[in-house]
Amino acid sequence: MKIFPYLNFDGHAEEAILFYQTVLGGELEGGFQYFSEIPGMDIPESDLHRVMHVSLHINQQFKIMASDILPSMRKPFIQGNSNYLSIDADSKESGSEIFEKLSAGGNVEMDYQKTFWGAYFGSFRDKFGVGWMINYDLKHGES
Structure with a gap:
């Protein structure tokens, strides 16, 4: 299991990650994904250009992930409350177990x-207000 920081921005995720890349180096994993790429979701034109996800892989031990918040989803950006810890689980079962245990008593998003x-994938704020994202990337042939 690995744990990485996940940052939220108010429309500046692309600019921020490109800046961090110029300072820290690294490669973008999969490029920028935008909210316009979500199938079947009704998103206002003003939010389509916002970043849904980006990952800056700096080295084997460290990467920074980020996205923009969606004002249209009434999830306001609050400076200082815009960070998550993201866990890359070893299996979908371990991800589920971690999600259930850490989210107990918290607020599942x-x-x-x-x-x-x-x-x-799942996200929540635990009972102490800490934001968490649990992710397990499916391997070829898994469902």
Whole structure:
């Protein structure tokens, strides 16, 4: 299991990650993914250009992941409350177990479930207010 920082921005995720890349180096894993790429989701034109996900892989031990918040989803950006810890689980079962245990007594934002990007993913704030994202990338042939 690995744990990485996940940062949220108010429309500046692309600019921020490109800046961090110029300072820290590293490679973008899969490029920028935008909210316009979500199938079947009704998103206002003003939010389509915002970053849904980006990952800056700096080395084997460290990467920074980020996204922009969506004002249209009434999830306001609050400076200082825009960070998550993201766990890359070793299996979908361990991801589910970690999700269930850490989210107990907290506020689930997205249930741990299979996603359109080929992973199991869930997010929540634990009972202490800390933001967590649990992710397991499906291997070839897994469902």
